[in-house]
Amino acid sequence: xxxxxxxxxxxxxxxxxxxxxxxxxxxxxxxxxxxxxxxxxxxxxxxxxxxxxxxxxxxxxxxxxxxxxxxxxxxxxxxxxxxxxxxxxxxxxxxxxxxxxxxxxxxxxxxxxxxxxxxxxxxxxxxxxxxxxxxxxxxxxxxxxxxxxxxxxxxxxxxxxxxxxxxxxxxxxxxxxxxxxxxxxxxxxxxxxxxxxxxxxxxxxxxxxxxxxxxxxxxxxxxxxxxxxxxxxxxxxxxxxxxxxxxxxxxxxxxxxxxxxxxxxxxxxxxxxxxxxxxxxxxxxxxxxxxxxxxxxxxxxxxxxxxxxxxxxxxxxxxxxxxxxxxxxxxxxxxxxxxxxxxxxxxxxxxxxxxxxxxxxxxxxxxxxxxxxxxxxxxxxxxxxxxxxxxxxxxxxxxxxxxxxxxxxxxxxxxxxxxxxxxxxxxxxxxx
Amino acid sequence: xxxxxxxxxxxxxxxxxxxxxxxxxxxxxxxxxxxxxxxxxxxxxxxxxxxxxxxxxxxxxxxxxxxxxxxxxxxxxxxxxxxxxxxxxxxxxxxxxxxxxxxxxxxxxxxxxxxxxxxxxxxxxxxxxxxxxxxxxxxxxxxxxxxxxxxxxxxxxxxxxxxxxxxxxxxxxxxxxxxxxxxxxxxxxxxxxxxxxxxxxxxxxxxxxxxxxxxxxxxxxxxxxxxxxxxxx
Numbered sequence: 001x002x003x004x005x006x007x008x009x010x011x012x013x014x015x016x017x018x019x020x021x022x023x024x025x026x027x028x029x030x031x032x033x034x035x036x037x038x039x040x041x042x043x044x045x046x047x048x049x050x051x052x053x054x055x056x057x058x059x060x061x062x063x064x065x066x067x068x069x070x071x072x073x074x075x076x077x078x079x080x081x082x083x084x085x086x087x088x089x090x091x092x093x094x095x096x097x098x099x100x101x102x103x104x105x106x107x108x109x110x111x112x113x114x115x116x117x118x119x120x121x122x123x124x125x126x127x128x129x130x131x132x133x134x135x136x137x138x139x140x141x142x143x144x145x146x147x148x149x150x151x152x153x154x155x156x157x158x159x160x161x162x163x164x165x166x167x168x169x170x171x172x173x174x175x176x177x178x179x180x181x182x183x184x185x186x187x188x189x190x191x192x193x194x195x196x197x198x199x200x201x202x203x204x205x206x207x208x209x210x211x212x213x214x215x216x217x218x219x220x221x222x223x224x225x226x227x228x229x230x231x232x233x234x235x236x237x238x239x240x241x242x243x244x245x246x247x248x249x250x251x252x253x254x255x256x257x258x259x260x261x262x263x264x265x266x267x268x269x270x271x272x273x274x275x276x277x278x279x280x281x282x283x284x285x286x287x288x289x290x291x292x293x294x295x296x297x298x299x300x301x302x303x304x305x306x307x308x309x310x311x312x313x314x315x316x317x318x319x320x321x322x323x324x325x326x327x328x329x330x331x332x333x334x335x336x337x338x339x340x341x342x343x344x345x346x347x348x349x350x351x352x353x354x355x356x357x358x359x360x361x362x363x364x365x366x367x368x369x370x371x372x373x374x375x376x377x378x379x380x381x382x383x384x385x386x387x388x389x390x391x392x393x394x395x396x397x398x399x400x401x402x403x404x405x406x407x408x409x410x411x412x413x414x415x416x417x418x419x420x421x422x423x424x425x426x427x428x429x430x431x432x
Numbered sequence: 433x434x435x436x437x438x439x440x441x442x443x444x445x446x447x448x449x450x451x452x453x454x455x456x457x458x459x460x461x462x463x464x465x466x467x468x469x470x471x472x473x474x475x476x477x478x479x480x481x482x483x484x485x486x487x488x489x490x491x492x493x494x495x496x497x498x499x500x501x502x503x504x505x506x507x508x509x510x511x512x513x514x515x516x517x518x519x520x521x522x523x524x525x526x527x528x529x530x531x532x533x534x535x536x537x538x539x540x541x542x543x544x545x546x547x548x549x550x551x552x553x554x555x556x557x558x559x560x561x562x563x564x565x566x567x568x569x570x571x572x573x574x575x576x577x578x579x580x581x582x583x584x585x586x587x588x589x590x591x592x593x594x595x596x597x598x599x600x601x602x603x604x605x606x607x608x609x610x611x612x613x614x615x616x617x618x619x620x621x622x623x624x625x626x627x628x629x630x631x632x633x634x635x636x637x638x639x640x641x642x643x644x645x646x647x648x649x650x651x652x653x654x655x656x657x658x659x660x661x662x663x664x665x
Contacts, residue, residue: 175516
C-alpha cells in the first residue's frame, strides 16, 4: 500500500492540482481564522472597555464617598450621592456587565454570535441583553462571516471531491488500469491506497495550515479542545472520502462521478439541512417575534393597571416591608417598580414558555436528526467548541437572571432601610 | 508454463473462446493468430483473470489463475497493444512503480540497466513518459518483464502500430526473452512477425483454435495460405 501511496504522491507533486489545493487550503484557512480573530478581538475589546468603565465608575463613587465621610467634600443631590443604592444599583453608569463564556476556540465559528447578544447589563430595575451588531460593517453583515467553520463544512468537501472523483476512472481513461490489474495487487488494495493517500494529503495540509495560522495569529487553545477539533475534522473527512469511494466503486466515468459527487454535496449541505429545518418548524411551529412583543406590552399594561393590587398583595405577604414614617418622594415610584418588575418577570416567563417550548423541541429534533447530515453535525460540533452555539449563548440569560437576584438582594434592602451604602460595603458589591 | 484446459467463455450467448486447450512451454513463443473478434484478446484476458470463464481452467506455472490470481500475476508480465504509463512520471519512475507492485524494490541502477536491455536509450530513461513514442512505451513494458524476471509474458498485439524498425526491435527483444527461458503468448495479426518470432502459431476462428503449427515447418506463404483457408471457413 505504501508503495502505491508513494507514487501517488510523486504524480500529485508533478500535477498542478496539488499546488492549487495546498495553496488554497492555506490561504482560506489563514483568511477565515484571521476573520475569526478580528471578530473575537472586537468582542474582547468591547468586554475590556465595559469592565474598565464599570470598575472606574465604582472606584470613583468609592473615593467620593470616602471624601464625603472625611468631610473633604459635600454630598450632592440624593441621586448623585455616591452611596445611594439607586445611584449605585440602577442609575446611569451603574450596574454590572455579564458576559458569555469565552473560549479560546471562539475564532473558529461565529455561530449564533451574530444573532444572539454579545453581553448583558444588570441593573436593579431591568436586565438588558446587548449586541453591537449595528456597528458592524454592513457588507460583512450582508455577506455573512467567512469563518473557519464555513471553510471546513462547505469548502473542504469540494477539495475532497476535486482530488478524488476520478481515482479509478482516470486510470481507466488513461489506460493504466489494465496494466495495474495485471499486477499482483487487488483492486481493493489499489483503491484503498488511493483513498488513504488523498485522506492523508488533505488531513496533513489542513492540520499544517491550521497550525501555521494558529501560530501566526497567536491563537492559543487547550489541547483537549484541539484534539476534539481534530477528531471532528477527521470524522468529517472520513465521511466525504467514504462517499467518494462509493462513487468511485460504482464508477460511471470521470464526468459522471464529478456530477454525482456535486449532487451529493448539494444534498448533504443544502437539501438535508433544509429538510430538517422544514420538518422541525412544521412539527413545532414557534409563534412570531411580533406576537411576543405584543404579549410583552400587554403584560406591561396589565401590570401597570394592577399596580395597586400587586402592592397590596406584596405588603400583605411581607408585612415587615411596609414603609414607616416619612418617606422620600422617589421612594414610592422605585419601590413600586421593584415590586412590579418581579411580577412582570414572572408573567413574562410564563408567556415565554409558549414560545420557548416549541423552540426547545425544534432544537431537540434538529439535534437528533443532525446525524442525517454530517455537515449539520460538524457545524454544531464546531459551534459547541467555539462556544457560539445557541445553548451556550442562551446561558447568558440564565447567568444574567441569577446575577440580577444577587444584585437586588444586595441593594434593595439598603434602599428600603433608607440608608446609604457604606464605604466599607463597596467590597461586598456583587460581581458576576 | 502457460496452460489452458477446455477454456470456454461466452458473451450474451456468443462463444468468444470455445474449449481452448493450450500448453506453452519454457522458451517458447506462441503466436495466436486470428481475425478481429476471433477470441485472441479474450484468451489473454482469461489468463489475466480480467474475465471469468464459463468452464475450463487457465494455469500459469501449474497454478489456476482463477483460484490464485495474485499468485499467478507475480509470475507474468502483460504488455497490451497500447501500453499506457503515467505521463507525469519518467520511464524509470514508471518502471519502479510497476515493478515494485510485485513487492520487489529495485535500485535505480538496475532499473536503468533493464531499460537499456529493453533498448531504451539512457537519456530517455529520465524523461517524462508523456514524451515517449509508442515503441518506447512498449520497451518499458519489456523492461518491466526483465525487472520482474517474469518467466511468462502475455502480449496483446504488441507490434500493432509500430514502424517496421520498432517492430523488428521488439521481435529481437522477444527472441532474447525466449532465450532467457520465458514462455510467451502473443496475440497478433502480423503473420510475418509470427513466422519470424514465434516457435509455434495457433490460428483461432470464432473462438475455436482450429490449427496449431510449428513455424519452422512452414514458409511465410504457406502460413498465409493456411490462415486464409481457415478464415474463409
